[in-house]
Amino acid sequence: MAEALRTSRDSRRAYPLVSDSWRTYRMVAGMWIRSTMTYRSSFALTLVTSFCVTFFDFVVILLMFGQVRGLGGFSFAEVALLYGTTGTSFGLADLTMGSLQRMGKRVRDGSLDTFLMRPAPLLAQVAADKFALRRFGRVAQGLLVLVWALVLLDVAWTPVKVLLLPVMLVSGAVIFAAVMVLGASALFWMQDAAEVTSSFTYGGNTLLQYPPTIFAQELVRGVVFVVPLAFVNWLPALYVLGRPAPAGVPGWAVFASPLVAAVCCGVAGIAWRAGIRSYRSTGS
Amino acid sequence: MAGRNPFVPIDRKLSPVQTSVPFIEVDSLEKIFTIRRKAGLLKRSKREVRAVDGISFGVERGEMVGYIGPNGAGKSTTIKMLTGILTPSGGRLRVAGIDPARERTRLAQRIGVVFGQRTTLWWDLPLKDSYGLMHRMYRIPDARYRENLDRCVELLDLGELLDVPVRQLSLGQRMRGDIAAALLHDPEVLYLDEPTIGLDVVSKARVREFLRELNTTRSTTVLLTTHDLTDIEQLCSRVMVIDHGRLMYDGKLTGLHAVGESERLLVVDLERELPPIEDVPGARFVRSEGPRQYLAFPASSSAAPLVAAVAAAYPLVDLSVREPDIEAVIAKMYGGTREERRESLM
């Protein structure tokens, strides 16, 4: 008996962080989905509501594209590609990490304590906190517009361009997620920093829906070199569309999204660790 | 199924190297909170709160230690550092050889924590769902899990609560649920921060019984914070008293009397009302109620010579010795005045 116990304990050691996080995420998200299911009627209600909201969003896009026949030299289908790619990437990041925005409350009231008591990575627990299936709506909407854009687009597809598409969606989602983690790290010091973060995430998403050509060069450079949101879709999409990179941006940058995403993750990871170390809980 | 099953003892592997080092090692531990406050339009003033101010102690495997002190002494802060929730500002800390803040998740597998003020249970789900999550999250082997759950359900009387959503549980029921949740993965140490807060007399007794059994049959190390000294008296052979983040006392509960310079009370019933007995050396007259007189003497000295002296000089009918009230002793350690102590003696 004791022997069996010992080996089972040994086998638990040192799981890689990523698979452990994913496992934790699934467990916690599952609990939240079940929690919402317990209020059956209200669950159905939120599902209906979110469907309606997404649908109306979509109607708005249709109306907008109906009015505008091209923006900053970009055709309607090209703008739709930008909209679809950033929408999908942001949707994926928001679906998985959106709860990080509301972590400020948990920091302030000290309920983060209970997460820190568990043998599971904190980030996965906080990200899965209050997980809501209705956030799928945003992803679905982004994908829909993306498919639509791909149907309409008149592009000479090469293997590189085809490959770049999923790479850009994943890298974009990772960049958005990293910005969300970075913003959440700031919550350990300033619990009202959430507004600033959402101006980068929600605001960034809105920005990236439009062609870079309609913005001032300084802004575009800032989004390339300072907060690297341009790597979410602008730069790779420019390549796919056969357009030149913005002035002052090196040519290889259009393929650099995965690299930028990795760097963002590194920075966010360091900030997150520093954040946990300075967590102060509350008196109890 | 008659009677209560004791816990199945676990053979904890004690490597010979580790036996010389305490299981919990705390050396000059510090936690300083910096509090920033607006002091004008742009200026900010900084203030430091030394919540834990250089505490050192060691706890051996299987010990049951009471950790007490007045409000704001730094008890919860210490426990949070021992868990890895807070990172110490200074000093050294090891639990089972692990630095809690650096390897929090690894340590979490081996410890159990109950904060009386917080719950780890899932508000909207039946109690048993929270346990199911523990089962998976801590990777508890199935047989072990079922065995531990059954035992906790039986000893903490949770049988009828398992299917009840946690939000419908009373405070005391939830507390018992939380204690069970902290023990399903066979932790080697259990930290309890005010585990009996809000419990009724029966539940308190049940929880104490449970903890005692856990400690004896499984040699689980227990560190307990409470404001109910009965918990300490009934459970802990060792207490640590802290105040203002400093360790004031560490030793046996009975030893507190000596340190606290506490006094015992000799209650003397005389044949008739007499003037105060003030001529017996080593005793101090406190007050009288008709023929009954109260004399105080140091808790550390023997009552026998005193009794002999009184009996020799006065017409004695009856006599008894009152032990000092532990609460009074601790109140004094917490900084109460001599006057307060005298009042509480009476």
Ligand SMILES: Nc1ncnc2c1ncn2[C@@H]1O[C@H](COP(=O)(O)OP(=O)(O)OP(=O)(O)O)[C@@H](O)[C@H]1O
């Ligand atoms: N998050 C925090 N930020 C600032 N100060 C804090 C924080 N947590 C605790 N303190 C301060 O640290 C000191 C110790 O607090 P702690 O909660 O450890 O006390 P305690 O011994 O548990 O008291 P009680 O018996 O009331 O629970 C208090 O002075 C408290 O004001």
Ligand SMILES: [Mg+2]
């Ligand atoms: Mg406390």
